[in-house]
Amino acid sequence: MRVMVFVPGDKNSEAGVMPSEELISKMTKFNQDLVTAGVMLDAQGLRPTSKAKRVRFSGSQRTVTDGPFAESKEIVAGYWIWQVKSIEEAVEWLKRAPFDGGIEVTIRPIFEPEDFGKQLSPELRAKGQKMRAEIERQRKS
């Protein structure tokens, strides 16, 4: 199974303050362990919400708001995607991460293709396929 692990942001990440060298080196080691174990599929860090935008939907109206966004508890500062055998394996990996200070990190299982699939109508599938083809074309050119 695949999981996405959300690392929340805090005042420092929001202020664009880089973590200490010690933390960076611990995190690099942790990431390397994940890669060497064949668990890591992807990892990305996100810029502070001062660079972000939000779009609010209401009926036909779209309202765009510029960052930063105050409610830092819900702010994601980065994510990992891991391939694991069970969510317990993800938990055991995450416990080894060099976090501290009461920070709470969430693991969410990613939908597998067998989770839906049948619900998609042939017309929707055909549309999806056409769209992918177009994306590939653009990527190549």
Add this chain to the structure above:
Amino acid sequence: MSSGATHEAIEAVWRIESARLVGALMRLVRDVGLAEDLAQESFIAALECWPTTGIPVNPGAWLMTTAKNRAFDHLRHQKMQQRKHAEIGNDASDLSPAPSDLELAADDDVGDDLLRLIFIACHPVLPKDGRAALTLRLLGGLTTEEIARAFLVPEPTIAQRIVRAKRTLAEARVPFEMPCGPDLPTRLSSVLEVIYLVFNEGYAATKGDHWTRPELCQEALRLGRILTELVADEAEVHGLLALMELHASRLPARIGASGEPILLLDQDRSRWDRMLLHRGLAALMRAEALKQPLGPYTLQASIAACHARAGVPEETDWGRIVALYDALVELTGSPIVELNRAVAVSMAFGPAAGLELVDALIDEPALKSYHLLPSVRGDFLMKLGRHVEAGLEFERAASLAQNSRERDLLLARVGESRTRQTTRHVADVRE
């Protein structure tokens, strides 16, 4: 919330720790069977202890200490025995080193341990099925039961394969070390072969009622990913990973709603896994960037990449695929590759050209009971409008197929060829 650990959590720790545990123990005891027994004992100790104490802060160290203590007990015991024998026979030359010396050697690089473990599990002295079972056991931390379920063979069969493999390694005194010099290419290709064998058994199950068994693909991918970290300078290691990632990206589209196989050109490409696809293309780029002669895995990955890059089947660069197959045939001389090449040729230059190549393979002994030969031939005949002959070929293919899903697919094509025969007949009458 209870402080105790669940069975699942302890198993998860085992999954993470077992390979490096066995690796470290191998350096102490130099015997795969014994090292694995000791590791298992520490796992059982954890199963007894952790449900009440909870998982320790550093579970890996806990397991390692427990296992090492048992290893030292064992070595001490062994030494005492040897001393007794020595006293009787007055020969002290064969004493094992004292545990204290060994302990010094016990904290080397974990990566090296893992790699040596992979090499020993995939040692050419072992039969292929023994290599696969031992690799899944030692590197994947899979239980005998899990391996048996994955390969659809009875548990005692797998247990026996593993026991025999361990005994063979002990009898042949296979050292726990990195192969070097002229040995390395052969040893590495055996490792790649085992990983690919595991992957393929998951990707196109040769037996049973399911067309794919994704858990085997996942295990093989994991091993492939580990290997690209440990042997980063070998192009074929990246080539194999690229091939597996690209093939695995198609898994979601390979099975229809009722479990039936869907062939590449009929697949809904929107269901291909984009993440795996792009990881595959990236691994292929790493393989090519090493500027080594293109090996069979890299060539096959390049072929898979041609499909991956085509948004719709009509965009497939069949000309390039034929050229890649040419190189692959030259390299491997495999009749199965020639059969695949015939398919590519038919796509590039029409079914008649493909049929000519397949007809040349009919007497090939290696393909005598290979169901895809009549299946491919039937497909070409069908496209050429020779429906009666096509039907016969599909029937033959169905009788040779061992996977029930695949057999159903072939029988459906038999039916299709019959319908076409009738339609054709009606059309003829009207004319």
